Amino acid sequence: MWGVVVCDRKFAAHRRGREMLRRIAQKARSxxxxxxxxxxxxxxxxxxxxxxxxxxxxxxxxxxxxxxxxxxxxxxxxxxxxxxxxxxxxxxxxxxxxxxxxxxxxxxxxxxxxxxxxxxxxxPELFQVHDKFEDIDFDALPDRFVIKANHDYGSVLVVKDKQSLDMRAANDLFSSALSRPFGWDRGEWAYSFIPRKVFVEEFIGSGDLxxxxxxxxxxxxxxxxxxxxxxxxxxxxxxxxxxxxxxxxxxxxxxxxxxxxxxxxxxxxxxxxxxxxxxxxxxxxxxxxxxxxxxxxxxxxxxxxxxxxxxxxxxxxxxxxxxxxxxxxxxxxxxxxxxxxx
Known part of the structure; x- marks a missing residue:
């Protein structure tokens, strides 16, 4: 039994050594x-x-x-x-x-x-502009609207019924978007110099939403x-x-x-x-x-x-x-x- 334990320990040490060498080689290649x-x-x-x-x-x-x-x-x-x-x-x-x-x-x-x-x-009609998602006055909004970040692309939330809006998920989305710069690592320099805002505008979809x-x-x-x-x-x-x-x-x-x-x-x-x-x-x-x-x-x-x-x-x-x-x-x-x- 003790021989098996020693063997397992030697194998584990050998495996750790190989993994360390692999990481060193990978870092060297990088x-x-x-x-x-x-x-x-x-x-x-x-x-x-x-x-x-x-x-x-x-x-x-x-x-x-x-x-x-x-x-x-x-x-x-x-x-x-x-x-x-x-x-x-x-x-x-x-x-x-x-x-x-x-x-x-x-x-x-x-x-x-x-x-x-x-x-x-x-x-589209502009309803509100804020520095933070938490500042949005949802009571003053209609049932349908669109929330966007002004300084990137992709941070868009189409709200077709505000009663069913997941406030926590929406807050996470826009808090994350407003906390980080955008575009610089892609060379899209103009986005980097926009004061970051969250805004709410009119939903302009057709009658079928x-x-x-x-x-x-x-x-x-x-x-x-x-x-x-x-x-x-x-x-x-x-x-x-x-x-x-x-x-x-x-x-x-x-x-x-x-x-x-x-x-x-x-x-x-x-x-x-x-x-x-x-x-x-x-x-x-x-x-x-x-x-x-x-x-x-x-x-x-x-x-x-x-x-x-x-x-x-x-x-x-x-x-x-x-x-x-x-x-x-x-x-x-x-x-x-x-x-x-x-």
Missing amino acids: VADAAALDFRIRMKWNRDRKTLPLTSKHRELYDISHRFLWKELGRFPNLIDCDDFNDRIQWVKLFDQRIETVMCTDKVRLRDHVRECLGAGYC RPPPDYKFLCVDGSVKFLHYLYDRDSGLKEQVIDLEGNDPGVRFFAYVPYGSGFTMPGNWKEMISCAEKLSKGWKFVRVDLYSVNGKIYVGEMTFFPAGGAYPGDGQAFWGKMLDFDRTTFLPPIVPALQSQP
């Missing part, structure tokens, strides 16, 4: 991989600087964007001969930095831009290039990509969302395009998200770095060629100045 990645980014920076007006003020964002794309797609962006969608979004991050981008990324302050460009009535389809107009220099159409969010999200004539060439965009066939041109199609173009004027690229409910147009948000510029699949390469903005002019970087502000 350190080596990180050093190799640092070296490759540094070499690419030196090459890109010979062609592009990169300065030390670009360096941190350049590094983050390269690491992000490497992690997501296993490659670096081509910032010089960028033909596809992802490369051009990385270019926009670095060379089309505007303070207005921060304002229009903020889902609350965007409303000022919408009123200036389109007039009143193009945003289904969420309306998303009309995501991708715009270059104030001109719509194509539509990314998303629908059936409540029963199985689907996508289509539509040209300006309302046709579907059948080339998908996401590559991980089922491709549908449900698009029909709305009666206010031309007005939607006009709204998107007015809102996008002044930027080399921006995606303008609209809704059409009972013939009325609502602005959802403006997105300057869709998916962080890391869409998988060949569809992004096909549609990226439509983003033919001028890449011979560059704005000076403003991110370091924003970082220095208190």
Whole structure:
């Protein structure tokens, strides 16, 4: 019996020793991989600087964007001969930095831009804006509404009946969202400089309480290039990509969302395009998200770095060629100045 115990102890010690060696080897590989990645980014920076007006003020964002794309797609962006969608979004991050981008990324302050460009009535009614979820006055709200964080994407709660709202889960969702910065690790710099808020707005779904389809107009220099159409969010999200004539060439965009066939041109199609173009004027690229409910147009948000510029699949390469903005002019970087502000 004692021999068995000693043997078991020796085996356990041997196993612990092997596990320790495995962890040491894994850590060594990670350190080596990180050093190799640092070296490759540094070499690419030196090459890109010979062609592009990169300065030390670009360096941190350049590094983050390269690491992000490497992690997501296993490659670096081509910032010089960028033909596809992802490369051009990385270019926009670095060379089309505007303070207005921060304002229009903020889902609350965007409303000022919408009123200036389109007039009143193009945003869902804003009920409340607060620093904390706990400050929301639910007694003052209607039965249906939508709660959002203003500084990220994804922190959205559609409330179709406030009596059935799980307050604890909702509080956890928005307390977590408001406690953390968003976007910086993806190079989506504009989100990082938005004062974080939680807000409540009108629910604009149809009478059957289904969420309306998303009309995501991708715009270059104030001109719509194509539509990314998303629908059936409540029963199985689907996508289509539509040209300006309302046709579907059948080339998908996401590559991980089922491709549908449900698009029909709305009666206010031309007005939607006009709204998107007015809102996008002044930027080399921006995606303008609209809704059409009972013939009325609502602005959802403006997105300057869709998916962080890391869409998988060949569809992004096909549609990226439509983003033919001028890449011979560059704005000076403003991110370091924003970082220095208190």
